[in-house]
């Protein structure tokens with residue numbers, strides 16, 4: 669059996685429902701059951717019979733047209749995941765921390781120039797991280813506490829993590845950002861693991877380089893597998909949530925993936941996408957509601 673979850677910022681219009689039924693019928697997919705998941709009607713779940721990959725692109729386009737997210741996955745037995753791994757910047761928090769440190773250090777323009785070069789494909793993640801971190805040389809380590817005070821969680825982050833914890837789900841943050849911030853968010857959200865890049869300092873100032881393993885896309889995927897193994901959780905029972913292209917590998921490695929408020933190219937490649945702006949909607953996707 670397959671489950672389809674439809675999610676929107678507000679009440680899902682009747683036109684979406686009739687359009688969806690029509691599309692599925694035309695493709696010989698039957699709806700065996702459906703239910704509203706909340707009183708506002710912004711989340712609906714459909715049980716499907718006879719779902720096949722031929723419908724995938726049609727549903728994707730229909731979701732684009734109707735501006736309602738459509739998440740399709742097998743309903744049994746792996747839907748209720750046991751390990752959820754999150755990206756941090758622009759996923760659990762509403763910021764890109766490196767840009768905040770750069771602004772603090774007065775090297776915003778230089779850092780964004782490197783970021784843009786990386787986005788054009790001129791630099792890979794490790795090289796661009798190295799370039800950007802070099803620009804932070806001499807920044808006082810008090811920067812960490814000053815920035816932590818300014819961080820805002822993404823709407824629904826607390827509710828989501830509370831809900832997952834109540835269901836015994838293990839949680840990790842895997843970030844291409846910096847360790848003091850993931851340690852902070854681990855505390856705030858009650859996560860079980862926190863991995864990011866470590867910046868060298870002399871006790872007072874940043875030295876402009878990283879220490880140890882750089883957390884890039886491949887390492888995020890490796891860490892996911894390592895944590896799953898340590899916890900004795902089969903990979904099918906894991907899900908990765910992120911917004912960036914360096915989150916696609918961990919989504920691919922995991923049993924499922926959710927692109928959260930991601931760039932169009934990431935949305936197109938990810939196993940599923942969520943654009944409601946509310947992380948708590950992931951509870952509906954995973955069947956923890």
Ligand SMILES: [Mg+2]
Nearest residue numbers: 755757758912
């Ligand atoms: Mg991110």
